[in-house]
Amino acid sequence: MGRWEPGARERLVLAAVDLFHEQGYDETTVAQIAERAGVTRSTFFRHFPDKRDVLVAGQAALSALLAEGIAEAPAGASPLDAVAEGLRRAAAVYGPMSREIAPRLEAVMSASAELRDRNAQKAVGLAAAMEEALVARGAAPVVARLAAELGVLAHHRAFERWAAEPDATTEAMARYAVEALDDLRVAAAALG
Template sequence: MARWQPGARERLVLAAVDLFAEHGYDATTVTQIAERAGVTKSTFFRHFPDKRELLVAGQDTLSRLLTEGITEAPEGATPLAAVAAGLERASNAMGPMNRELGPRLKAAIAASTELQERDALKSVGLSKAMTEALQARGVPPPVAHLAAELGLLAFKQGYTAWTSVEDNSDLATHTQAALEDLKAATESLT
């Protein structure tokens, strides 16, 4: 095995997502994931406590980037403008590996109830982080929660669009467009 080859964490995530899609979450073992990634089982456990945690790999980083963008938005920015700043910060940190992972991750989640539940919890966590960042800016709780949910939906829609096209566009372009579409949609509700 290529024991000291860099990128073990990323290879583990890609291997797991592929195996979950091919064989199902329940039928996939940690040993299979480690072998597919070209690492030892102990290397797997240095990066993840168990295979469930592979799905939320990067959630802490994503939450941090979203909240940093919201926190650092200009003073006086509207709640959605602050969310847009968070989306831009997080989107700009996403690279080719994130783009490649999208369709594979979607297939793996679709094939497993447990992964669907884990993905839903991830969404709740991201929304909560954005809501708290908005409230720290003085945004009232109902408005903060609504803006955060729109931001989460924009991120999901933008990510899906980004991973569905084969061009040189960046994720930020797609998340900002999705947020603008959602903003327009909310104006038609009144």
């Protein structure tokens, strides 16, 4: 096995998504993922605590990029404008590997209640990162919370659109996220 080859984490993610898609999440074992990725089981466990966490491998990076974009938004930006900056920054994680696995990942997530629950937990983490960044900018906690929740919803809507388009780029993901946030802003204003 190529235990010391670079890129083990990425190979593990690709192997897991492929196996989950081919034979189902419940039927796939850590040993199968490690074998397909060309690493040992112990290498798998150095990168991930269990097979569920393989599918949210980029969450920490995504949360950090969202928070950085919000923190670096112009001083006078509204909370939603700051969230838009976070969404633009976070689109950077949607590169070639994400493009490769997006359609299979969507299919795998929709087929498993456990993975849908894990994805919901991911959304809570993303919202918390944005909320904290907005509060640090001076937004009232309730405003920060609402803006963060709208940001998560915009991100999900943008990802679904991006994943459905085979040639969509990182720039398209950023554009889709901001467009989704703008749609939600209009919808929120219509609530009265």
